[in-house]
Amino acid sequence: MRRFPLLALLLFSLFFSNITARVQAQSLRALKHEIATLCSPTMAGRGYVAKGAERAARHIARRFREMGLQPLAADSSYFQPYTFPVVSFPDSVLVSIKDDDLDPGVDFLVDAASSSYRAHRQRVQRVNVGRYKDSSQWITQKRYFNEHKIYLLEGTDSLCKLLHIRPRQLAAQLPKSCYIIPIKGKMTWTVATHTIPATVLYIQDSVLPKRLRRMNVGIHSEWLPAFKTANVVGMIRGTAVPDSFIALTAHYDHLGRMGWDATFPGASDNASGTATLLQLAQYFAQHPQRYSLLFMAFSGEEAGLLGSTFFVEHPLVPLANIRFLLNIDIMGNAEEGITVVNATSFPKEFALLDTLNKKESQLPQIRSRSQAPISDHFPFSKVNVPAFFIYSNGGQGYYHDVFDKPATLKLTNVDKVMDLVKRFISALQ
Numbered sequence: 431m432r433r434f435p436l437l438a439l440l441l442f443s444l445f446f447s448n449i450t451a452r453v454q455a456q457s458l459r460a461l462k463h464e465i466a467t468l469c470s471p472t473m474a475g476r477g478y479v480a481k482g483a484e485r486a487a488r489h490i491a492r493r494f495r496e497m498g499l500q501p502l503a504a505d506s507s508y509f510q511p512y513t514f515p516v517v518s519f520p521d522s523v524l525v526s527i528k529d530d531d532l533d534p535g536v537d538f539l540v541d542a543a544s545s546s547y548r549a550h551r552q553r554v555q556r557v558n559v560g561r562y563k564d565s566s567q568w569i570t571q572k573r574y575f576n577e578h579k580i581y582l583l584e585g586t587d588s589l590c591k592l593l594h595i596r597p598r599q600l601a602a603q604l605p606k607s608c609y610i611i612p613i614k615g616k617m618t619w620t621v622a623t624h625t626i627p628a629t630v631l632y633i634q635d636s637v638l639p640k641r642l643r644r645m646n647v648g649i650h651s652e653w654l655p656a657f658k659t660a661n662v663v664g665m666i667r668g669t670a671v672p673d674s675f676i677a678l679t680a681h682y683d684h685l686g687r688m689g690w691d692a693t694f695p696g697a698s699d700n701a702s703g704t705a706t707l708l709q710l711a712q713y714f715a716q717h718p719q720r721y722s723l724l725f726m727a728f729s730g731e732e733a734g735l736l737g738s739t740f741f742v743e744h745p746l747v748p749l750a751n752i753r754f755l756l757n758i759d760i761m762g763n764a765e766e767g768i769t770v771v772n773a774t775s776f777p778k779e780f781a782l783l784d785t786l787n788k789k790e791s792q793l794p795q796i797r798s799r800s801q802a803p804i805s806d807h808f809p810f811s812k813v814n815v816p817a818f819f820i821y822s823n824g825g826q827g828y829y830h831d832v833f834d835k836p837a838t839l840k841l842t843n844v845d846k847v848m849d850l851v852k853r854f855i856s857a858l859q
């Protein structure tokens with residue numbers, strides 16, 4: 431008889447730990463599914479080719495509607511439209527040496543601001559730009575560059591050091607023609623909101639033959655002066671103080687596609703954060719909180735925090751009524767926990783996060799970092815909206831490249847991060 435309560439307790443706890451494990455497995459499956467959708471070929475890297483970003487925005491709005499989130503825009507939609515200028519590479523991005531096509535995104539990248547260039551069996555001239563002793567020498571030399579040759583620039587590292595600039599800034603100074611800048615190691619692409627006169631190819635040193643006399647280049651870049659895009663915003667009304675808000679944000683855009691073949695899926699950056707945002711929206715739709723909750727999926731982040739900046743300049747709720755904002759960007763693997771950017775500006779909220787984690791959520795570590803203008807929390811910080819930016823620690827190092835694919839995300843501890851965010855939001859006074 432005396433053993434019975436103990437046995438019952440054991441069975442009871444087993445039953446519930448089983449449920450928790452099942453719920454966790456379910457939410458992980460849902461997260462994976464969402465990431466796979468956002469990284470699917472139809473979304474074309476959520477950028478500027480094949481309506482990639484637009485398709486992602488529509489998908490997020492559809493999910494908001496399914497969950498019953500309240501729209502905030504004047505036309506009762508979830509979209510906050512705006513435009514920005516951008517360079518896109520919709521089709522031909524061809525580089526071939528001795529009739530072998532190089533693999534775009536793997537063997538080479540086109541500078542994101544490049545102009546178009548097309549030449550068949552064009553002569554290649556090596557130029558050692560590393561020999562310049564001062565920048566005036568470099569400026570005189572630039573006059574020799576003309577459109578009828580492709581220039582393979584050697585020694586760009588020392589020239590960049592001399593001029594105190596990065597390779598991309600060097601590319602911006604080049605006159606109209608085609609240039610090769612050899613690269614060793616990781617290639618990182620980006621988005622440009624301006625064009626440069628030159629066409630600059632960053633090619634892996636290992637695929638450049640010692641003797642390179644001629645090559646074929648066909649780069650088609652398209653200047654879009656007013657690319658149409660939208661932030662996607664939904665709300666869950668608060669039960670006690672509905673006119674005050676806690677905002678959860680994540681950017682859904684990525685780099686898109688470079689030509690026909692090189693897609694940048696952006697699984698970690700930031701399909702992972704967008705999927706996390708959607709999972710949290712789903713939970714809170716069933717569990718409304720004291721404050722109203724804003725869910726904001728921004729576009730234009732990779733082009734320079736443009737979506738969040740637009741929202742701050744055209745807010746759909748009074749910015750002064752935002753009690754706190756949590757931005758999630760890169761949530762692919764929290765094996766080593768998370769880092770909180772801007773933690774030092776809000777020690778009380780950081781302490782709350784840390785205490786909740788130690789007591790309940792059990793992430794291995796929460797690192798505190800000072801302010802940095804590196805994601806969508808920053809435009810809000812500039813207008814004094816209290817904000818944290820959370821990213822996960824433990825990724826594979828794929829960033830802004832063609833290898834940032836769903837299969838490389840472990841998603842370890844991401845359920846714990848979501849648990850922590852839920853507890854933090856409920857506890858926030």
Ligand SMILES: [Zn+2]
Pocket residue numbers: 681699700731759760
């Ligand atoms: Zn990002």
